[in-house]
Amino acid sequence: MSHTPHELHEEFPDKAEEISRLKQNNAHFARLADEYHELNRKVHRAETNVEPVEDLAAVEMRKQRAALKDEIYQMLSA
Numbered sequence: 227m228s229h230t231p232h233e234l235h236e237e238f239p240d241k242a243e244e245i246s247r248l249k250q251n252n253a254h255f256a257r258l259a260d261e262y263h264e265l266n267r268k269v270h271r272a273e274t275n276v277e278p279v280e281d282l283a284a285v286e287m288r289k290q291r292a293a294l295k296d297e298i299y300q301m302l303s304a
Contacts, residue, residue: 232266234259237295241302248301255301262294 235242248255269287271277279287 232269232291232295234262234298238299238302244302252301255298258294258298258301262291262298265291265294 234245238245245259249259250256265287268277269284269291272279272284272287
């Protein structure tokens with residue numbers, strides 16, 4: 227288990243400009259990015275025991291984060 231935050235600009239370093247552009251010009255993308263950021267922070271706090279959660283809850287949060295990341299990637303690749 228990694229305790230490294232998975233920020234979007236770190237996950238997709240070659241897409242940093244596209245991420246910024248879409249955040250400003252696409253409300254749906256901006257909402258997805260905000261949801262990803264919020265969920266990513268929750269996962270990171272759980273992994274570092276700042277705000278511990280049950281194992282099942284942590285797994286579910288990671289799955290949700292992966293689904294958001296997949297949708298964001300699809301939009302970045304379009």
